[in-house]
Amino acid sequence: MTALAIETAADDGAVRSTGFAIAANGAYAARLVRDEGGTAAWFPERWTLDGPEPYAVPLPGNQPEEPDTAVLPMADGRVLIHRRIADRHSFALLYPTGPATGELALGAIAAGADAAEADAFTLLPPSPDGSCAYALAVGQDSTALWLVAGGAFGPELVARLKGRCSGGAWLDRTGRMLALDRDLDGRTKAVAVDLERGGEVTELLEITEESNDRLLLADADSGLLLIRSDAPGHDRLGWGVLGSALPVRFPECLRLADAAITPFAVQPGQVLMPESCAVALRIDAAAGTWVGIWRPAGRHLHQLAAPQGWLAGAGLWTPQGVLRLPYATDASPCAVLELPAPPDPAPAPPAPPPAPARPAAAKPVPLGQAPLTGRRPPSGDR
Incomplete structure (x- = not known):
């Protein structure tokens, strides 16, 4: 599940929303909504998805939210909210309390703390453990990784990473291994960050030395990775398997x-x-x-x-x-x-084997060093 930066409108333009996200366990979702037919105020809205029918609960605070406020659903039904207030990034957990909205303050990150002065500050997709949430503060040539929910004493700085990081995909079910796309020395490569080892970074994906290789999605059960890379000569959507010795494949049907x-x-x-x-x-x-x-x-x-x-x-x-x-x-x-x-x-019947083709001048190489191994390689080259 991934936090999204989208905006939608109903047919009559009465309702608009932004930042729809789904919790790691799929039970809840959240978005920021504006009702243009009423007060025109922005407020968080939580969706319940695991019941017989989906339903939404508004979570308005004491005052309207700004349109760039971000929300993220937690596995227990609470909604993390990230507000920019003057020179601080403030965090709280919202939950319904009858006709009102309960709010549990989590603390804030002040200016000069690798966040407020950053070029961008974004929430990462929900952690698989359902109880933690992380954010990236991207500076000119480095990125700060913050734990903003689930810590013992408010927001905690987890690691400072070289380069400008973006994206975010979880590689396991425990919330330990996080993949990020890192722009460093003019190239973008996917790296793995070990949150239990102080943010230790290892290479995750390098198709060629000169290519830009981004990880879009990862599935912890199967090890399937969805990748975007310009290794074939221009940006293509491809797939690989975590820990596999086989190269990334770029299916023609995805063009x-x-x-x-x-x-x-x-x-x-x-x-x-x-x-x-x-x-x-x-x-x-x-x-x-x-x-x-x-x-x-x-x-x-x-x-x-x-x-x-x-x-x-x-x-x-x-x-x-x-x-x-x-x-x-x-x-x-x-x-x-x-x-x-x-x-x-159904697959077409097998054709006579073609004559051997001349090898290409530049062929994508297998996935780089992966922090998780032991995956069974796929049975064939697609």
Whole structure:
């Protein structure tokens, strides 16, 4: 699950929202909402997704929020809120208390503390443990990693990292190994940060020395990694397996003319079976935004219409292969559409083996040193 920077509007323009995010356990989601039909005030809203029907609970504070306020749902139903107040970054946990909103202050990070003077300060996707939340404060040539919820004494500085870091994907189920995209010396490479060893950094992904290699999504169960790299000559979407000795693959079916493809959810529960994982993708083009579903083993991209009012780029898979897409319209202000993953077409009968091809001048090399090993390599090269 990933925190998203999106903004949506209902058909009549009455409701707008930004920053939709889903908790690590999939039980809750949160966003910032503005009701233009009433007070035009921004306020957090929590969605409950694990019941018979999804429902939303408004969590307004004592005063309206700013439109750049960020929210992040925790596994226990509370919502982390990040406010910029003058020269401080302030954090609190919100929760419903009958007709009012309860607020538990977590503390703030003041100017000069590797945060308020940074070029950017962003919350990372929810930690898999469900109780911790982290943020990046990106400076000119370094990045501070902060624990902003789940610590004993308020926000805690976890590590200072060389380079400008972005992204954020969790590599395990415990919330120990965090992958970041680090811009250093003119190249962007994915690195792994060990949070139990003082933020120790190890290389995670290097396809070629000169390429820019970013990690978009990671699935801890299967080890599947979704990657964007310019190693093939221009930016391409590819996949690999954590700890595998096989190279990254860049499927042709994930190349669409005049459209951008961004993965946003991977099917969980496919232990050691990366090729079987269903992957949900957001497809953006001049004609609009819709949904793609793809499996590494299938070599086929299914393209499906998104529900009206889809909170674009948000969604989650069930272990059984059902994609749940949250959407909001005037008639259904809190709703989820369920899409079973379509079966891939039967493979074509084997053709006579082609003549050996001349090796390419530059071939992507395997994933770099990975902090987690012991994954079974996939059965074939897709």
